Amino acid sequence: MSALLRLALASAWNRRLALSLTLVSIMLAALLLLGVARVRQDVRDSFSASVSATDLVVGPRGSGLSLMLYTVFHIGDATQNMDWRSAQWLAAHPAVAWALPVSLGDSHRGFPVLATQSAYFQRFHYGDDQALQFAQGHAFGDVFELVLGSDVARAQNYKLGDKVVLTHGSGANIGAEHADKPFTVTGVLQATGTPVDRTLFISLAGMEAIHLDWQAGAPMPGVSIPAQYVKKFDLTPKTVTAVMLGLKSRAQVFAMQREIAAYKDEALMGVMPGVALDQLWEVAQLGERALMFVSLAVAVVGLAGLVATLLAGLDARRRELAVLRSVGASPRRILLLLLLEALTVTLLGTLAGWAALCAGLWLGGPWLQANYGIMTKAFTASGSEWLLVGGMLLAGLVAGLIPAWRAYRLSLADGLTPRL
């Protein structure tokens, strides 16, 4: 066997150019296949880690998906708000342990601003029921105080005590700056790998204060209320975007959902985050499946290349096979020789692809997280990844059977004198 291995290596080295090109194509196929699997897993993980411990998200009746999109992911704009009295009703409901009203709509240099109560920093949990932690400072207290997610602080290089001016609107509907009422940074949160990192937090009163002299999304002409006088006004919000609820008992979720739907003063709905996330994930899965399909197709192309290379090489190697037969190699050994070659190239290619993926994620991971909020793990291999590696090797072995079988037939037919 070791004699065969040495021969196989020497023979492969002799054809190293063609084989290394094949190896590269298998490496790229493995890289793509494993990369899609890895990123899919990581996206899914960060996705479902984005909210935890919240039993219901309540908002104006409409699409549950878009309610989740703007309350949890801070993407898009709420078309409709709910009345403050409804929020108060929810907070006072006997089944409710805690209620966090949230208001969205403003932004800062592309990062969304979320107005809420300071209890948010204790109540809002992410991942595996993890609480938010302050890296520096503390929650907002006063009207014009502000807490930053870690990405915002890093990207804008903000420190505690810095003044931050918010912008009215977000995304495409961006408006004027609230330049007359800057906020002071009092706290920076630790990184969570969730949309929290990309968000600025202010109090509901702060949100109300910057809009005192505004109407219908624009500053009122001729009216300007300086920052130092805002406290003379009632800063209780009239409306909020949504309310996140924690119930005293999870068993009450469905009863609460029904009660919210039946609420008389306003058309509301309560959405379970898990269910809505699953719905959202199903949408994402369409693209993910397409990606997986493409990478599988690439793997097939890579292996087809291997088969083609080995088959094309066989004709040139008939003399070699005949010589091997004459010095005692049985046709079965020749079959083994070809199989060994296919398997080795597949193995090396797949391992190289895996190594390239790890290296790529190690180098590009911070960028992925900064730009897309996807937390990736560079040096891991999940069970499904090993399954893919195993599948790749098995496919390589099966593909190798084609040239190996042909070599077997050839060496049986040719014997010691190849008919060329």
Place this chain on the structure above:
Amino acid sequence: MSTRTPVVELSDLVFSWPRQRAACLDLAEFSLTPGEDVFLHGESGSGKSTLLALLAGVLLPQQGVVRLLGQNYDDISSARRDRLRVDHIGFIFQQFNLLPYLTVLDNVLLPCRFSARRRTQSKDAHATAERLLTHLDLDRSLWARPATALSVGQQQRVAAARALIGRPELLIADEPTSALDAARQVGFLNLLRSECAASGAALLFVSHDQRLAAHFSRVVSLPQINRAGGIGEAA
């Protein structure tokens, strides 16, 4: 080895290629005694290569018996035949005998890699290979070079060293000189004969070139002993 047991023998052999009605070979008897040197003559297409494949156990006849050192090929598995072949027969072909990706020395050592018997028989395989190469007039400077760096004549001498290593009882040479020019043919032939004599191997030298026949103690003409009239193989 008893001198009475032929190295290789065949009797009442009939062989035809698949999908060909007429027999290719029909031989009453042919054998080589130990240490004998035989010149087998036949034009191309006369079935020489087929006969060699039968003697080597690569092909099996439809009728008749072929024995290598008394062992009937028909009685043993193809894997056993493969082992028997490398244990007892050395081959030299017309050309392209060597694996291009191995050095001269590694090419010579190939049979020892596949055959425990040849390895044991050659004692120190490396030293034996070096001794054979020196005998066959191949300079030490060539030994570590890839086989393809050699001239055709040199390659044939390397092939001879490979065929002789581990003292196989039979050496089959299939047109080994046809790629050489006339002056070198005789030189190679003499070298081959003296090396076979030195190791006690029987030599079956196959060629279409009748001028070489004079150098051998026995000459057999295939067309004359073949009752099938020599319908050759496809090639």
